[in-house]
Amino acid sequence: MGRTLFEKVWDSHVVTHDEGRPDLLYVDLHLVHEVTSPQAFEGLRLAGRKVRRPDLTVATMDHNVATGDDTPADPLSQQQLDALATNCAEFDVPLHATGSGREGIVHVIGPELGLTQPGKTIVCGDSHTSTHGAFGALAFGIGTSEVEHVLATQTLSQRKPRTLRIHFEGERAPGVTAKDLVLVAIGEIGVDGGVGHVIEYAGPAIEALSMEGRMTVCNMSIEAGARAGMIAPDETTFAYLRERGVEIDERWRDLPSDPDAVFDREVVIDVATVKPQVTWGTNPGMVASIDDVVPEPADEAAERALAYMALTPGTPIREITVDRVFIGSCTNSRIEDLRAAAAVVQGRHVHPSVRAMVVPGSACVKVQAEAEGLDQVFTAAGFEWRRAGCSMCLGMNPDVLAPGERCASTSNRNFEGRQGAGGRTHLVSPEVAAATALEGHFAVPA
Amino acid sequence: MKAFRSVTSTAVVLDRADVDTDQIIPKQFLKRIERSGFGEFLFFDWRKAPDFELNHQRGKILIAGRNFGCGSSREHAPWALEDYGFEAIVAPSYGDIFRQNSLKIGLLPVELPPEQVRDLMDRARAGEELTVDLEVRTAGGHPFELDDFSRKCLLEGMDEIALTLRDEAAIAAYESAHA
Numbered sequence: 001m002g003r004t005l006f007e008k009v010w011d012s013h014v015v016t017h018d019e020g021r022p023d024l025l026y027v028d029l030h031l032v033h034e035v036t037s038p039q040a041f042e043g044l045r046l047a048g049r050k051v052r053r054p055d056l057t058v059a060t061m062d063h064n065v066a067t068g069d070d071t072p073a074d075p076l077s078q079q080q081l082d083a084l085a086t087n088c089a090e091f092d093v094p095l096h097a098t099g100s101g102r103e104g105i106v107h108v109i110g111p112e113l114g115l116t117q118p119g120k121t122i123v124c125g126d127s128h129t130s131t132h133g134a135f136g137a138l139a140f141g142i143g144t145s146e147v148e149h150v151l152a153t154q155t156l157s158q159r160k161p162r163t164l165r166i167h168f169e170g171e172r173a174p175g176v177t178a179k180d181l182v183l184v185a186i187g188e189i190g191v192d193g194g195v196g197h198v199i200e201y202a203g204p205a206i207e208a209l210s211m212e213g214r215m216t217v218c219n220m221s222i223e224a225g226a227r228a229g230m231i232a233p234d235e236t237t238f239a240y241l242r243e244r245g246v247e248i249d250e251r252w253r254d255l256p257s258d259p260d261a262v263f264d265r266e267v268v269i270d271v272a273t274v275k276p277q278v279t280w281g282t283n284p285g286m287v288a289s290i291d292d293v294v295p296e297p298a299d300e301a302a303e304r305a306l307a308y309m310a311l312t313p314g315t316p317i318r319e320i321t322v323d324r325v326f327i328g329s330c331t332n333s334r335i336e337d338l339r340a341a342a343a344v345v346q347g348r349h350v351h352p353s354v355r356a357m358v359v360p361g362s363a364c365v366k367v368q369a370e371a372e373g374l375d376q377v378f379t380a381a382g383f384e385w386r387r388a389g390c391s392m393c394l395g396m397n398p399d400v401l402a403p404g405e406r407c408a409s410t411s412n413r414n415f416e417g418r419q420g421a422g423g424r425t426h427l428v429s430p431e432v433a434a435a436t437a438l439e440g441h442f443a444v445p446a
Numbered sequence: 447m448k449a450f451r452s453v454t455s456t457a458v459v460l461d462r463a464d465v466d467t468d469q470i471i472p473k474q475f476l477k478r479i480e481r482s483g484f485g486e487f488l489f490f491d492w493r494k495a496p497d498f499e500l501n502h503q504r505g506k507i508l509i510a511g512r513n514f515g516c517g518s519s520r521e522h523a524p525w526a527l528e529d530y531g532f533e534a535i536v537a538p539s540y541g542d543i544f545r546q547n548s549l550k551i552g553l554l555p556v557e558l559p560p561e562q563v564r565d566l567m568d569r570a571r572a573g574e575e576l577t578v579d580l581e582v583r584t585a586g587g588h589p590f591e592l593d594d595f596s597r598k599c600l601l602e603g604m605d606e607i608a609l610t611l612r613d614e615a616a617i618a619a620y621e622s623a624h625a
C-alpha cells in the first residue's frame with residue numbers, strides 16, 4: 001500500500017521503534033525563541049547536560065521585541081531576551097538577535113534563511129511551527145519540557161498521529177486569498193476538527209498557491225487542532241528554495257503522497273464558492289463571509305463570544321467598524337502580504353477613526369519592502385511602519401489593544417484578550433485588513 | 447517530573463468547551479524565566495468576574511469541556527494549573543500540545559466520553575469527592591484509557607531525558623547513517 005507524505009517523513013526519522021513505547025524521532029531542525037526556552041536551558045544546566053547538536057539549532061528573538069524604533073522592551077521582556085542571549089552563548093547555539101539583520105518571527109526566518117526544507121522534521125516551542133509544513137516538512141509545536149528533551153537528545157518521543165487530507169477543489173475567485181481558504185477549512189471542521197491528526201492540504205487550489213500562501217495555510221493548522229499541516233513539495237517549492245541558495249535533493253520528488261495512499265479522514269472543500277472571510281467570535285472557527293451577517297448564536301459558547309465581541313446577531317459584517325488594523329504575524333507578514341496590502345492602500349488614506357500598523361515578519365522582509373518603496377506607500381497612507389517582531393499578534397510587547405478596542409488583524413488567534421485584555425480581534429486577510437483600514441469598517445479592496 | 451498515583455478530592459467544574467491556553471495563563475505572565483509561581487495568575491482575566499467558576503469551588507481535580515487547552519504550546523498553562531493545586535484534569539478531549547505538556551510535568555489529563563464527563567460534573571457539583579486513580583485507570587469509577595508508557599512515566603515520575611539518553615547508541619547510529 002502507498003504511503004502519505006507524512007508517513008514518508010515520519011518513517012525516515014524513526015530512531016527507535018519498540019512495542020509499548022512511542023517512537024523516538026530524530027529532529028533535523030530545532031528553532032528556539034525567548035519565551036519557551038529559558039526553563040529548558042535551566043533544566044540542562046541543573047542536570048549538567050549540554051545541547052547535543054547546536055549546529056541543528058537556531059534561535060531568534062521575536063515575541064517580546066518592541067517594534068517601535070525607539071521603544072525599549074519593558075524590563076521583564078528584556079530579562080527574557082537577555083536570558084536567551086546568555087543561554088545561546090553558554091550552549092553554543094547560533095542566535096539571530098534583534099539588530100543582527102537576520103532576526104524576525106521564528107516561522108518567517110526559518111524559510112527565509114533556507115533552513116526549512118522538504119522531508120525535514122522541524123520542531124519549535126511554538127504552536128505555529130506548523131507553518132514549515134508548507135515545504136513538505138513535518139513541523140510541529142512542542143512545550144518547554146520537550147524543548148529540553150530535543151536540546152539534550154536531538155530526538156523527540158512521539159506517538160504517531162492520524163492523517164487527515166483536506167482537498168481544495170476548484171479555483172479561487174478574484175480577491176480570495178490563502179487566508180480565506182484556511183479560515184473556511186477551520187470553520188468547516190471546527191477548532192478541534194484536527195485534534196490528533198496531521199493535515200495534508202491538497203488539490204488544485206493549493207498547488208496554485210505561492211510558497212508564502214502555502215505557509216499561511218499551514219500556519220493555521222493548529223487553529224483546527226492539528227499539530228502539523230503539510231503540503232507536497234513541487235516545482236514552486238524548489239524554485240523558492242533555489243532562490244535562497246538551497247540545492248535541490250532529487251529524493252524530495254518522491255515525498256508526495258502515493259496515489260493509493262490512504263488517509264484516516266478526508267474532507268473536500270469547494271473553493272469556487274469561497275468569499276473573503278472575517279471571524280466574528282473568540283476562536284478562529286467562528287467565521288463568516290464578508291457578505292454575511294453576524295450569526296444567531298448556536299450555543300452557549302457562541303453567546304459568550306458575541307457578548308465579549310459586543311456584536312448583535314443580524315448585523316452585516318461590513319457594517320462593523322474597527323478602531324485598529326494590524327498587518328503582521330507569522331500568518332501574514334511576508335513580502336507578498338505587504339505587497340498585496342500596499343497595492344490596496346496606494347494613494348489613499350487610512351480612515352480618520354482608525355489607527356493602523358504594519359509590522360514586517362523579519363528584518364529581511366523589512367529591508368526588501370523598503371527597497372520596493374512599500375514603507376513609503378504605507379506611511380503616506382497613514383499606517384505606522386514598524387520593526388520586525390510578533391507585535392500585536394499576542395501583545396507580549398508594547399503593541400496591545402486597549403480594553404474594548406476592535407481590531408481587524410491578519411494574525412491567527414482571536415481568543416479573548418489575545419491582543420490585549422478586553423481587546424476584540426477579527427481575523428482577516430491582508431487585503432481585507434488594508435481595505436478595512438481605509439473604510440473604517442470591514443471591506444474588500446475597491 | 448512529579449510522580450502521580452491517585453488523587454481523591456472535591457472537583458472544580460468548568461463547563462466550557464475550547465478553553466484556550468491564552469485564558470489559562472495570559473501572555474503577560476509568560477515573561478518569567480522560572481517554572482514556578484504561575485498559579486496565582488491562572489485564568490487571570492476570567493477570575494475578575496465574581497461568578498467565575500474557580501472563584502467559588504475548591505478541589506484538586508478540574509473537570510472541563512471538550513478541547514481543553516487548545517491554542518498555544520505554552521507549558522506555562524499546565525504549570526499554572528499544577529501550581530494552583532490541580533493534580534488531574536478530566537475532559538472529553540484536549541489540545542494535543544497541552545495534553546502532551548501536562549503528561550510531561552505529572553499533571554494527569556484524563557479523557558472520558560462526554561456523557562461520563564457530564565456525570566462527573568453532576569456529582570462534583572453535588573459536592574461528592576471523586577477519586578482519579580492512575581494505577582487502575584479510573585476516574586470517579588469510570589475506566590479511562592492511557593497508554594502503558596505514559597502511565598509508567600507518570601507512576602514513576604520518570605526523567606524522560608535520562609531514559610532517551612540510554613538510547614545513545616541508536617541516536618549515534620542514526621546520525622552516522624544520515625550524515
Ligand code: SF4
Pocket residue numbers: 062063105106107126128329330331389390393394411412
Ligand atoms: S506572530 Fe503570533 S502566532 Fe506567530 S510566533 Fe509570534 S506570537 Fe506566535
